[in-house]
Amino acid sequence: MQVRHILRDKGREVVTILSDATLSEAACLLASKRIGAVVVRERDGSLAGILSERDIVRALAQASVNALPQAVARYMTRAVATCCDDDSVDELMEMMTRGRFRHVPVVDEGRLTGIVSIGDVVKTRIAETVQEAQSLREYIAAG
Ligand code: AMP
Numbered sequence: 416m417q418v419r420h421i422l423r424d425k426g427r428e429v430v431t432i433l434s435d436a437t438l439s440e441a442a443c444l445l446a447s448k449r450i451g452a453v454v455v456r457e458r459d460g461s462l463a464g465i466l467s468e469r470d471i472v473r474a475l476a477q478a479s480v481n482a483l484p485q486a487v488a489r490y491m492t493r494a495v496a497t498c499c500d501d502d503s504v505d506e507l508m509e510m511m512t513r514g515r516f517r518h519v520p521v522v523d524e525g526r527l528t529g530i531v532s533i534g535d536v537v538k539t540r541i542a543e544t545v546q547e548a549q550s551l552r553e554y555i556a557a558g
């Protein structure tokens with residue numbers, strides 16, 4: 416199973432925010448879209464970083480409510496690990512485990528074409544396991 420199979424089911428919409436938006440705006444966006452991370456863009460459209468709910472919690476722990484009017488750029492992660500359509504779900508799981516993050520943007524020839532979360536990976540894994548069990552049951556029943 417590859418990243419493209421996950422995106423075929425979930426779609427390729429990616430929620431983004433500008434790097435000079437405030438942390439408060441980012442929190443509202445995460446809440447309204449019911450997501451855990453947002454890809455951060457510069458005004459020219461290039462990828463600037465990623466901001467997750469964990470970054471917001473860390474900012475609040477450091478600066479309390481004073482963090483809320485600060486720019487997203489101040490708290491986002493700049494070195495974003497990305498994947499592509501051809502990467503396997505196993506490779507993605509390894510990347511997330513090693514990097515200790517739960518979101519990976521999908522990039523194709525420099526263009527943002529999707530995002531995969533740990534929830535998407537787990538859902539895919541469970542579907543694969545159910546399918547395998549069903550095939551085994553059918554094989555045994557036929558024998
Ligand atoms: P998450 O587990 O995705 O909520 O993120 C945990 C931490 O990793 C936060 O500091 C994020 O900014 C950062 N992070 C999330 N996704 C990525 C990624 N794909 N590459 C690098 N850092 C990330």
